[in-house]
Amino acid sequence: FRELLKVTPNDHPDRENIVQAHKKIDEVVKYVNEAKRTSENVRKLLELQIQFNNELVLVTPTRKFLKEDTATVTLEETKKTGQRLVYLFNDLVLLVSQGKKSKLKATLPLNS
DSSP, X not given: OHHHHHHSOTTOTTHHHHHHHHHXXXXXXXXXXXXXXXXXXXXXXXXXXXXXXXXXXXXXXXXXXXXXXXXXXXXXXXXXXXXXXXXXXXXXXXXXXXXXXXXXXXXXXXXX
């Protein structure tokens, strides 16, 4: 529609219909993209919920998964360092051991 608008004269009788159709299509695309992001977020939350054998409740109406990464953690008592998976949510951070069987090591609530 963008290309069609570029070549449609301003005084063409169909121009306004093309503009309106373009706006509606943009709205539908935004809606579909947001629904896809929401679906992927729920899928990730459920995947992690299952991974941790329901040790904690991850699926809540307001929780959003933001990022997964690794971090090097040093334990104060022993000064040992190790790699941890870090799961960042809008209201929570999870630290998880890496290996064949991931184990939840810490939950850090994020207060707003």
